[in-house]
Amino acid sequence: MGKLSFIVFVLCIWISFKSTSHSSNSSPSSVNSDSAWVFQDILLDGEAFEDPQASARLLEYDFYREICPEAEKIIRTRVHQLFKIKAAVAPALVRLAFHDCFVEGCDGSILLDAVQGMESEKDSPPNQSLKGFEIIDMIKSELEEVCPGAVSCADILVLAARESVLLTGGPFYPLNTGRRDSTAAFADSATNELPSPHADLSETLASFSSKGFDERETVSLLGAHSIGVIHCNFFQNRLYNFRGTHQPDPSLDSEALNQMRSTCPKKDLSASPAPSPDFEGSPLPTSRSPSLYNELLAAPPASFDNLLLLPSKTQKLAMAYDGTGPNFGTVYYRSLLQGKGILYADQQLMAGEETGLWVRAYASDSSLYQRDFALAMMKLSNHNVLTAPRGQIRLNCSRVA
Ligand SMILES: *[C@@H]1O[C@H](CO)[C@@H](O)[C@H](O)[C@H]1NC(C)=O
Ligand SMILES: CC(=O)N[C@H]1CO[C@H](CO)[C@@H](O)[C@@H]1O
Numbered sequence: 001m002g003k004l005s006f007i008v009f010v011l012c013i014w015i016s017f018k019s020t021s022h023s024s025n026s027s028p029s030s031v032n033s034d035s036a037w038v039f040q041d042i043l044l045d046g047e048a049f050e051d052p053q054a055s056a057r058l059l060e061y062d063f064y065r066e067i068c069p070e071a072e073k074i075i076r077t078r079v080h081q082l083f084k085i086k087a088a089v090a091p092a093l094v095r096l097a098f099h100d101c102f103v104e105g106c107d108g109s110i111l112l113d114a115v116q117g118m119e120s121e122k123d124s125p126p127n128q129s130l131k132g133f134e135i136i137d138m139i140k141s142e143l144e145e146v147c148p149g150a151v152s153c154a155d156i157l158v159l160a161a162r163e164s165v166l167l168t169g170g171p172f173y174p175l176n177t178g179r180r181d182s183t184a185a186f187a188d189s190a191t192n193e194l195p196s197p198h199a200d201l202s203e204t205l206a207s208f209s210s211k212g213f214d215e216r217e218t219v220s221l222l223g224a225h226s227i228g229v230i231h232c233n234f235f236q237n238r239l240y241n242f243r244g245t246h247q248p249d250p251s252l253d254s255e256a257l258n259q260m261r262s263t264c265p266k267k268d269l270s271a272s273p274a275p276s277p278d279f280e281g282s283p284l285p286t287s288r289s290p291s292l293y294n295e296l297l298a299a300p301p302a303s304f305d306n307l308l309l310l311p312s313k314t315q316k317l318a319m320a321y322d323g324t325g326p327n328f329g330t331v332y333y334r335s336l337l338q339g340k341g342i343l344y345a346d347q348q349l350m351a352g353e354e355t356g357l358w359v360r361a362y363a364s365d366s367s368l369y370q371r372d373f374a375l376a377m378m379k380l381s382n383h384n385v386l387t388a389p390r391g392q393i394r395l396n397c398s399r400v401a
Helices: 002-024 031-044 046-050 054-058 071-085 089-102 133-146 153-167 187-193 201-209 215-226 236-240 254-263 292-298 330-337 344-351 353-364 366-381
Strands: 229-231 318-320
Touching: 071 089, 071 133, 071 153, 089 133, 089 153, 089 215, 089 366, 133 153, 153 366, 201 215, 201 344, 215 330, 215 344, 215 353, 215 366, 236 254, 254 318, 330 344, 330 353, 330 366, 344 353, 353 366
Parallel strands: none
Antiparallel strands: 229 318
């Protein structure tokens, strides 16, 4: 099955190259000159930029083959090593890439620190619990030693996320490279556009559709919740006081309710701040506390069983779908079928006819899910990318060069 999916991907890429050469009306013998033509077309035709996937045609297969041939291997090796020490790096990196690509495209803007005159996406409420910045920084430093100024932070991020998906049992998907880094961050967009864990189905669909994802793709992308943990803050209201009713969410299965209540005891709501809207759940309740990298260095090697649960302090205050390995995806969709979705936004997928159909399909057909998830991740990773001469290659992912 893996082989078949791979062939499908290679076909997709081949088709996209083919359509590229048709649209540019130039000789199909040279991909490079085709790209140059397409590039001109796009520059001349401003409307092309309204298609968030248009610039992705300017990415190339193995873009770094000459300027930094070891780049992809270094990224892969580092992610594998860190994952062995602490598997929580995988969901952290997938989530980081999602947050980057969803807001203004995959341009590394999420990685920028705030400076005078520019707020950081990191500091927008949905980013409060993001982790993994240190990992990207570490990989970047290594790449800077090997081939200075060559590899973009945006590419490092999507490639690291791909390795993470693969390591947790998800599919491989091919990625072209050549993304460039933004020279600005988009804190307002990050606050307003990221989907919320409390969103109902129509809000979730509207949010994904504004980025060009249809219902099928939305359902498959949400399957990323298979991995990682979700802090109680993000669903506490469903357990005790759903929409001000002082009752639990009626769509929640009673067995799941009891289990979730014992993990997340009732707390004095007046004392706690409203949870920040964060679609991807939260590995940690507070802001950028101890760096994940430092935690990694301090942590003993994790076994595959406990590796998803992040720092012990918060272990008891979070739930997970435990969908790694062969369970990637299917456990998540099966739990939705049983009314055991952790986030309201997850469970809402059962509230729509078409989305419910895809939940059912993915729950029973893991290879269909792997294929759809791979295609959706490719699309996400190509969303609104920056290619030369736009953007830049940062030397330090945390600041504009
Ligand atoms: C990258 O930039 C940030 C913010 O300016 C700084 O704190 C950090 O030390 C820099 N990292 C390296 C490796 O120079
Ligand atoms: C990880 C990170 O930078 N978190 C920040 C998110 O935004 C809040 C403010 O909205 C900051 O206080 C956090 O430090």
